[in-house]
Amino acid sequence: MRVAAFGTGFFSTYHYDSWSRIPGVELVGICVHSNTARAEEFARRYGAKAVFTNPEEMLDATEPDLVDIITTPESHAALVRLAAARNIPIICQKPLAPTFEEAQALVETAGRTGTLIVAHENWRFRPWNREAGRLLRDGAIGEAYNVLFRMRPGDGQGPSAYLDRQPYFQKMPRFLIHETGIHTIDVFRYLMGEVTGVFAHLRRLNPAIAGEDAGYVTFNFASGAAGVFDGNRLIDFEAENPRLTMGEMLIEGSDGSLRIDGFGRIWLRRRGGAAMEHTYSWENKGYAGDSVHALQAHVVRHLREGTPVENVASEYLKALCIEEAIYRSHAERRWIDLMQ
Template identity: 45%
Template sequence: MTLTVACLGAGYFARFHHEAWERIDGVAPIAVVDRDLPRAAEVGWPAFPTLEEAFARGVPDILDIATPPETHLAAIRAGLAAGVRLIICQKPFCAGMEEAVAATESAEAAGIPLIVHENFRFQPWYRVMRAALEAGRLGEVHQLTFRLRTGDGQGPRAYLDRQPYFQQMERFLVHETGVHWIDTFRFLLGRPDWVMADLRRMNPVIAGEDAGHVLFGFPGGVRALLDANRHLDHASDTPRRTFGEAELEGTEATITLRGDGGVRLRDHGSQAEDVLLPSRDWPGFAGDCVHALQAHVVAHLREGAPLENTARDYLDVLRIEEAVYRAAETGCRQTL
């Protein structure tokens, strides 16, 4: 069964979506939509300036939205009205909680799955960590630390070459970037009970925060720390492969993620390491996680496989994000 897909957006990150769809067997791209029609035409698919014009030529099975948050609600509603079978929407999901709830409820009322394109949990290193946790290889888990070190935040030209709108975002580090690890920490450890946060702006040319520490408390005393600084880097030939380094620590073993994408497990009391995931040159973005998420959606439509990152579930990520900002503003721990 061939599935058809239309993508809304032809900007910087949308290109990862287009390329990944072209590598999934049995998927036929039938439209790319962007108000910059010449830019859309460069993708090589049938190009349209609006969703309405694209849908008039054919309604796709999948609508993949890769445009800024303020466009999401209208695009989701247009897809629902047209009768697509499933919608994927990039993060940040909609322009605030009110719109995110409205989009979620509209999709549920229509009986059409709405998936948030939160792809970091689909990176291969986190899938390997999850498998080790489920196999009990770490013993009693105590803590998870991720050190975000993108190295792209220094100076007056920070972010201008790739995603210039980063400079104008009043909420930046957590809302645009750290939210990936809010979801990933949930994927690995479950839902946190509380958060504490210390956020700061270090580059005066940007509007929002670009460094900080966020501490998450989980049931049973487990802790997770997001230690983030976009000015500093980590040992990697490509900082945007893993975006930093991680350690997942338990009483029986410690798992380490390095900047080359390799994952290693060291048993407690030992210096030897077991390679859980060797480093390699992944295609696409950050361990080919865009492709992995899209393949996950295709498996649902073809085989009925359960979906991750439904819009309803993702509302919890947005609630935790809001709690992080409240914690930073008040200096007080926020119960979730």
């Protein structure tokens, strides 16, 4: 399978490393806006065949079977148009676009040519979230009543917050939910089902940034379950690497509970008993339990074998609708019913 990619930013290293490890994948091109020296270094490191600065030239010269868009959100629409015009399947990093309306337009662009576009939303592919999903489906804690995620990466303090990795974070007018909390929205949907309503209170604690960096969001689910997202990027928590899980999750049900800690461990407690570690297999490599690799391999398997694919962009718009409702709830200081 021939893969061409756009971008060489901070997070792209996880993408390229993954492509280099999927059997039968050939990285045929890397396209950048201007930093060809970095792109050429990536090409040597990950085995890419060529470097380009013109997106159309790369697509026409390499004729890829799949493109991976790893650039900043404002560039996504133009790149999607080029790939969709050639009916080349697309993986597109999140956020899909700077605004919900632009994301809708991007999805419509791909839809007009029947081009597959998958949102690169890798948190649902983290091994502890996949295992938690399996345990819930198997009835390990009975009927799920509540889910709580406390996001505590601890990387948001002071005037230099985020500058070493993703400096554009400081200028985002919507930050905690739009950039980071959207992951939890997607994981909640994966684990608990569709969201029917939200209420939010958001805050900006670090004056060096433009957007919010802390907040509480409550969720109702179609199943009748409830959820809470408690996010604060300034606070850390017990973990060898806070970025591994970014926080702790607790899911409670009629027959017990399960908890995911900062080490990727799952603690299962049966009703009336004590919590015990649930053993399962995963590798501490790549990004967050190799979740980028899991997502990319998932898409490759779909294209090769026709297996079901998760998070096609048209479906992912539901998560973006929830994001919009969260910001609306905060602005209007009221509950937003997503079923109206």
